[in-house]
Amino acid sequence: MGNPRMLVLDGSLGFGIVAIVEERDGVPVCVAEDLHVDQPLLQRISSLVAGQAARSALTDVVVGTGPGSYSGVRVAASAAVGIAAALGLPLRESASDRALWLAVQRPFSIALGTRESLEVSERDAIIVAREAAAPNLTQEESKGLVACALVRTAGPAVEHVTLRYPAPARGSEVQ
Amino acid sequence: MNVVTITLDSLAATTALGAAIAASLLPGDRILLSGDLGSGKTTLARAIGVALHAEPELTSPTFILVAEHRGDMPIWHVDAYRLPVGSDALRAGVIDERQQRGVTLIEWPEHLDGLGTEGTGVLSIHLAASDEDGARTVVITGARPELRAVLDTKFDTIEGNRG
Numbered sequence: 057m058g059n060p061r062m063l064v065l066d067g068s069l070g071f072g073i074v075a076i077v078e079e080r081d082g083v084p085v086c087v088a089e090d091l092h093v094d095q096p097l098l099q100r101i102s103s104l105v106a107g108q109a110a111r112s113a114l115t116d117v118v119v120g121t122g123p124g125s126y127s128g129v130r131v132a133a134s135a136a137v138g139i140a141a142a143l144g145l146p147l148r149e150s151a152s153d154r155a156l157w158l159a160v161q162r163p164f165s166i167a168l169g170t171r172e173s174l175e176v177s178e179r180d181a182i183i184v185a186r187e188a189a190a191p192n193l194t195q196e197e198s199k200g201l202v203a204c205a206l207v208r209t210a211g212p213a214v215e216h217v218t219l220r221y222p223a224p225a226r227g228s229e230v231q
Numbered sequence: 232m233n234v235v236t237i238t239l240d241s242l243a244a245t246t247a248l249g250a251a252i253a254a255s256l257l258p259g260d261r262i263l264l265s266g267d268l269g270s271g272k273t274t275l276a277r278a279i280g281v282a283l284h285a286e287p288e289l290t291s292p293t294f295i296l297v298a299e300h301r302g303d304m305p306i307w308h309v310d311a312y313r314l315p316v317g318s319d320a321l322r323a324g325v326i327d328e329r330q331q332r333g334v335t336l337i338e339w340p341e342h343l344d345g346l347g348t349e350g351t352g353v354l355s356i357h358l359a360a361s362d363e364d365g366a367r368t369v370v371i372t373g374a375r376p377e378l379r380a381v382l383d384t385k386f387d388t389i390e391g392n393r394g
Contacts (some may be wrong), residue, residue, distance in 0.1 A: 070328050126326070230277075
């Protein structure tokens with residue numbers, strides 16, 4: 057029996073995280089990540105998991121449930137639900153902001169709108185005016201780290217995805 | 232606060248105002264269109280869309296809440312009429328980080344909480360039917376200097392809110 061091998065999807069940052077993570081002796085290792093963020097999500101997934109053998113090797117689908125980009129979170133969740141159902145794989149959720157914090161260990165922001173950002177700290181995630189927000193988390197910074205963190209914080213298999221976005225009221229903590 | 236009032240007495244005038252506004256827009260701008268039912272919000276939104284070469288052309292998005300259009304820049308057309316007053320704009324999904332790349336027109340913004348209604352890049356437009364037959368009084372707040380100059384040239388502007 058091989059190591060658990062997970063397709064990891066997260067859209068909270070706006071640019072989608074699409075990666076394959078393998079657990080080796082309980083430690084998540086990012087073995088492949090598609091960085092073509094300008095391409096359609098399904099195309100990126102298809103090129104990362106090309107062919108029957110690659111699909112057969114997957115054991116789970118892990119999806120970030122936000123908060124973050126309104127459309128990004130929903131697109132990633134929709135893709136994850138569809139792929140898990142089509143391949144008969146367990147689907148696991150991961151809180152995007154907690155995983156992202158675990159990955160970079162610094163306060164950062166995610167753009168929510170033209171004037172609104174989600175500022176993520178060790179303690180919580182709150183909506184703030186964009187001009188007052190911490191620097192955004194970049195794709196370069198997220199590379200390799202976020203996918204592994206999403207696996208580390210993923211829960212057990214679920215029947216339905218529960219999104220953590222819509223955002224909480226301004227100034228309140230993400231529950 | 233930069234506030235100016237103009238009167239639109241024809242569809243051609245509305246079209247001209249839409250063109251003037253469209254020419255002043257930058258990516259990330261929001262236009263808040265308020266006014267009673269039938270005051271001409273969607274007509275003005277459509278005029279802005281025409282000037283931006285919107286594809287497909289703007290129509291009322293009341294039932295779908297948000298419509299996305301291609302054009303000289305991406306256009307998001309929001310109608311919050313069906314949302315309860317006090318709805319969180321982010322929670323309702325009418326605000327999206329992709330809107331940094333284009334312009335967002337929001338009808339019935341008074342139904343939404345969390346919209347920045349002031350500051351650079353926010354143009355508030357209140358429309359009202361005036362006493363004159365078919366005419367509309369338009370109060371514009373937050374026009375950039377370039378737009379204000381065009382308004383002063385092409386329309387009979389009155390300083391302040393005379394709506």
